[in-house]
Amino acid sequence: MTSDFLTWSTALQARTEIVLEQHLPALASAPQTLHQAMRYAVLEGGKRVRPLLAFAAGEACHADPAQVEIVACAVELIHAYSLVHDDMPCMDDDVLRRGKPTCHVEFGEATALLVGDSLQSLAFELLSSNPLGKTPAQQIAMIKLLAQASGSRGMAGGQAIDLASVGVALTLPELEFMHIHKTGALIRAAVLLGAYCGEPLSEQQHAGLDRYAKCAGLAFQVVDDILDAEAPTATLGKTAGKDAEHNKPTYVSLMGITEAKAFARELHRDALDAVDGFDHGQRLRELADFIVQRSF
Amino acid sequence: MTSDFLTWSTALQARTEIVLEQHLPALASAPQTLHQAMRYAVLEGGKRVRPLLAFAAGEACHADPAQVEIVACAVELIHAYSLVHDDMPCMDDDVLRRGKPTCHVEFGEATALLVGDSLQSLAFELLSSNPLGKTPAQQIAMIKLLAQASGSRGMAGGQAIDLASVGVALTLPELEFMHIHKTGALIRAAVLLGAYCGEPLSEQQHAGLDRYAKCAGLAFQVVDDILDAEAPTATLGKTAGKDAEHNKPTYVSLMGITEAKAFARELHRDALDAVDGFDHGQRLRELADFIVQRSF
Numbered sequence: 001m002t003s004d005f006l007t008w009s010t011a012l013q014a015r016t017e018i019v020l021e022q023h024l025p026a027l028a029s030a031p032q033t034l035h036q037a038m039r040y041a042v043l044e045g046g047k048r049v050r051p052l053l054a055f056a057a058g059e060a061c062h063a064d065p066a067q068v069e070i071v072a073c074a075v076e077l078i079h080a081y082s083l084v085h086d087d088m089p090c091m092d093d094d095v096l097r098r099g100k101p102t103c104h105v106e107f108g109e110a111t112a113l114l115v116g117d118s119l120q121s122l123a124f125e126l127l128s129s130n131p132l133g134k135t136p137a138q139q140i141a142m143i144k145l146l147a148q149a150s151g152s153r154g155m156a157g158g159q160a161i162d163l164a165s166v167g168v169a170l171t172l173p174e175l176e177f178m179h180i181h182k183t184g185a186l187i188r189a190a191v192l193l194g195a196y197c198g199e200p201l202s203e204q205q206h207a208g209l210d211r212y213a214k215c216a217g218l219a220f221q222v223v224d225d226i227l228d229a230e231a232p233t234a235t236l237g238k239t240a241g242k243d244a245e246h247n248k249p250t251y252v253s254l255m256g257i258t259e260a261k262a263f264a265r266e267l268h269r270d271a272l273d274a275v276d277g278f279d280h281g282q283r284l285r286e287l288a289d290f291i292v293q294r295s296f
Numbered sequence: 297m298t299s300d301f302l303t304w305s306t307a308l309q310a311r312t313e314i315v316l317e318q319h320l321p322a323l324a325s326a327p328q329t330l331h332q333a334m335r336y337a338v339l340e341g342g343k344r345v346r347p348l349l350a351f352a353a354g355e356a357c358h359a360d361p362a363q364v365e366i367v368a369c370a371v372e373l374i375h376a377y378s379l380v381h382d383d384m385p386c387m388d389d390d391v392l393r394r395g396k397p398t399c400h401v402e403f404g405e406a407t408a409l410l411v412g413d414s415l416q417s418l419a420f421e422l423l424s425s426n427p428l429g430k431t432p433a434q435q436i437a438m439i440k441l442l443a444q445a446s447g448s449r450g451m452a453g454g455q456a457i458d459l460a461s462v463g464v465a466l467t468l469p470e471l472e473f474m475h476i477h478k479t480g481a482l483i484r485a486a487v488l489l490g491a492y493c494g495e496p497l498s499e500q501q502h503a504g505l506d507r508y509a510k511c512a513g514l515a516f517q518v519v520d521d522i523l524d525a526e527a528p529t530a531t532l533g534k535t536a537g538k539d540a541e542h543n544k545p546t547y548v549s550l551m552g553i554t555e556a557k558a559f560a561r562e563l564h565r566d567a568l569d570a571v572d573g574f575d576h577g578q579r580l581r582e583l584a585d586f587i588v589q590r591s592f
Contacts, residue, residue: 031460033460034448110387110459113387122448125444135432139436140424143436144421154417156414157330157414160330163406164329
């Protein structure tokens with residue numbers, strides 16, 4: 001990882017924080033507890049990987065950063081809502097997230113439920129309150145992309161498959177199917193929405209970005225599984241070893257740690273190849289490095 | 297209520313059912329349990345008051361019914377998601393809805409959580425997958441309206457205020473503030489989105505529809521409180537007397553039943569006055585009648 005990449009990513013993480021802060025409801029506006037909890041769940045946390053992917057894809061496609069920061073934040077709001085709901089007792093029942101008590105631990109379950117619901121609405125409010133893409137028709141297509149990526153045939157569907165697979169002996173293709181929905185759909189949305197803020201894409205460029213997103217998204221999940229199996233809770237910022245404890249199938253449990261690491265490296269190479277044709281694809285390539293190098 | 301209104305509303309309730317059925321994910325598509333639960337939560341239930349309001353406003357504004365049915369279903373999906381989440385143990389903990397076991401009773405809490413999340417995404421997918429309004433720019437404004445009506449400064453915010461007011465001695469203005477958010481925002485969205493599918497509105501017409509929606513929405517809530525206090529569970533299709541049991545402030549608990557009925561009649565008259573200027577506002581007027589006559 002170059003110092004140049006660190007400067008770039010740190011600046012855009014900070015920019016994401018500012019834009020999220022601007023678009024989240026003010027603490028002083030009613031209902032105050034809900035707004036306080038929404039801000040708690042979103043601000044000061046996370047690596048902002050999805051926003052960075054949107055910014056990187058935007059740079060590769062010569063996009064206006066003022067547009068990209070809106071789609072970056074909308075995707076991050078969907079991600080944040082999914083974490084709040086995923087942590088609830090009826091789902092993963094987790095008490096620690098990004099080094100802090102989870103939203104329902106801090107504010108109660110009912111408020112956490114409404115926080116997630118409200119963050120999802122806010123994501124669509126953001127995408128419909130600011131001009132995006134080259135035309136209004138393209139903006140509508142972008143809203144549709146995020147809606148599909150979030151719903152039952154995207155992220156939420158992936159969580160349902162995840163729930164149904166606890167204690168079940170999944171095959172590798174079944175595990176991949178789950179992750180393509182659970183995390184892949186939103187990562188793909190981040191990359192494509194960032195790109196759609198820029199110049200029109202050739203079919204080949206579109207396919208390249210799509211393949212990049214698929215490989216980077218899967219690599220992200222494989223690395224997550226490796227981290228969950230290897231890293232101590234303090235480093236992770238969330239409770240480690242939960243997957244094994246919950247008897248959830250992971251790449252590590254199915255492949256073993258050595259094979260899982262080799263698979264992550266293969267996905268990494270594929271992601272780099274996929275965006276080879278972009279003259280300004282440097283940040284996309286560096287992000288693929290970053291995603292994989294978190295673990296080894 | 298005229299037999300003509302009954303024919304109209306029955307036909308459009310049936311139409312709403314068909315369009316919802318078409319746009320909900322197929323039972324056979326993965327993840328099947330989630331899709332089964334989404335269909336369970338939405339289909340074969342409810343009076344479809346919000347869709348009827350959208351259709352009535354559409355008729356008043358000479359809208360294309362093919363557009364109105366999309367906004368009607370999007371609003372109903374938001375409403376259905378809110379009921380699923382509202383019934384969960386951490387919220388109202390209700391076991392009966394529309395005469396059937398609630399979604400979490402039938403499918404478990406985790407699935408119910410994902411059902412609500414997915415129905416919200418589907419509402420925005422619907423609004424962005426079909427041409428609506430006169431221009432794409434207007435369509436984006438319509439998406440924004442629904443996002444704002446659903447979020448923390450709309451319906452979800454109203455539910456947060458509702459939660460915070462259990463066992464609290466609210467004043468009438470505070471109770472109204474809660475309901476304007478909890479049910480009013482979505483009813484307003486139904487009326488305005490139906491209208492936006494039609495001819496451009498004068499400022500006066502817009503204000504009239506807005507006032508109609510506010511009065512009809514509040515009347516709906518006052519009547520709901522009266523029904524909850526008076527009707528047996530079998531008639532209601534949901535558990536009766538829950539509000540009193542949960543020590544929730546209602547119009548009946550604050551005003552008494554006689555005053556609450558008089559207030560509903562006053563709101564009814566105001567709603568009728570507000571749409572006096574619409575030559576084709578007959579269905580809006582009949583719906584105001586219907587909302588109030590449910591109870592006496």
